[in-house]
Amino acid sequence: MKSNLPSSVIAMMALLSVSLLAFGQGPTVAYDLVIHGGRVIDPETGLDAIRDIGITGNTIAAVSSEELHGKRILDATGLIVSPGFIDLHQHGQEPEDYRLKAFDGVTSALEMEIGARDVPTYLSERAGGTLINYGATANYDSARATAFHTPVPNGEILPHAGPGTNNPATPEQIQQIESILREQIQAGALGIGMGIQYVPGANRAEVIQIFQLAASYHLPVYTHIRSAGAADPGSIEAVSEVIAAAAVTGAPLHIVHINSSCLKLASLCLQMVAGARARGLDVTTEAYPYVAGMTQINSALFNPGWQEKFGISYHDLALPDTGERLTRERFEQLHADPKPQGVLLFMNDETTVDNDIRNPLVMIASDGERGHPREAGTYCRILARYVREQKSLTLSDAVRKMSLMPAQRLVASTPMGARKGRIQPGADADIIAFDLATVADRSTYSHPVETSTGMKYVFVQGVPIIEDGKLVSNKLPGKPITATQH
Ligand SMILES: [Zn+2]
DSSP: OOOOSOHHHHHHHHHHHHHHHHHHTSTTOEESEEEEEEEEEETTTTEEEEEEEEEETTEEEEEESSOOEESSEEEOTTSEEEEOEEESBBOOOSHHHHHHHHHTTEEEEEEEEEEESOHHHHHHHHTTOBSSEEEEEEEHHHHHHHHTTOOOOTTOOSOOSSHHHHSOOOHHHHHHHHHHHHHHHHTTOOSEEEEGGGOTTOOHHHHHHHHHHHHHTTOOEEEEOSOOSSSSSSHHHHHHHHHHHHHHHOOOEEEOOHHHHHGGGHHHHHHHHHHHHHTTOOEEEEEOSOSEEEEETTSGGGSTTHHHHHTOOGGGEEOTTTOOBOOHHHHHHHHHOSSOOEEEEEOOOHHHHHHHHHSTTEEEOOOBOTTSTHHHHHHHHIIIIIIIISOOSOHHHHHIIIIIHHHHHHTTTOGGGGGSSOOSTTSBOOEEEEOTTTOBOOOOSSSTTOOOBOEEEEEETTEEEEETTEEOTTOOOBOBOOOOOO
16 A cells, blocks of 8 residues: 655654664663662652663653663662752752752752742842752742831841831731732742741731732742740641631642741641641641751840740750850840841750651751751751661651652642652652761751761762762752742
């Protein structure tokens, strides 16, 4: 039978079938890069087996039990190979922060709790290249400070305690806050970051209005809730407030650091999150594996009553650089000083934190900023303390909490979330390979910026940024993670 197709098309089809045949035979395809022979963990599919991973460009092209061929082959025999960790709560966003994160296995570090003061500037400053991927929410606290004519100083993200944090906003000020947030969202913000505890003057109606704005863009709200501790109003009232705001507006909700916001009430707060989810609400949460918190000493978090709220006193506050424990006089001096000064708050205990970390609803996020060991050590601490030493988390569950769960949370903001946190064909090649026998955090309260150890390879967008445990020079493959407008 004579074909109606032109001969050139038939020739093309013949060529195509030959190349398809070659593809089926695997070994004749040369990938740009092959990660060979590691124990590959993919929490979504349950894969935990020795595999080769073939990477083409910045994408995982194949995951195979056969040996794959590549232009470059890196041997991962004896190593765990998993999706790179995604930190949804990383305040430090400078090159030095990204370096510390890379050694901790983090391939994407996002500022979601509070957000970027100005998202267009945040994105353009990083357009020349970064070590790892980055992104941010729109900063409600900063927009509110601007509406009160007390803008957040350059280089800082939180307003200092004053009228802009402690007074209710007028309808005109709320309009201005919303218009600033809209500009940020149109520039690619991944949602709205609301540090409600840092602006106690915001009443319940204002909070619902901001959730409404996020919902109108189908974007989530990330929030540091209004209050902490057992006093009423405290953690329970504050979790109720944001779950109610999510329910009545439809905005997806992420409650940051449930460990430090709920303290000893965390298991009850987690039951509230579970209950909201069981009734169909999109509510998620996270924790970091340390007993101390850290924040700015001149913020509204230290408005009168903080001792009763957190159940601590001056002596439980320490300066990160020196370890100096504070007295009342020293606290009052630093609280009144406009100069930003971080302070550690020792307000939790290890048993409570360990329970938070093990809860299946809890993903890991660092709340990283320099001065606290969580900046450099959060992720390897999970592997060392919970997987290897306590054996209280399986390797796959730990990897799930640090990669797949945050990627799934990101899907509410951007389709890019569906390509991250996975070792599957079509996924972004953000991959780490580490030695489970030696991986460990090294940062401490007295030495908070020691890099973690044990990451043999770290790949961002298919590019190795750490090889043989050492930083590769002049590689800046990080890409922005931004929302696309719905
Ligand atoms: Zn916070």
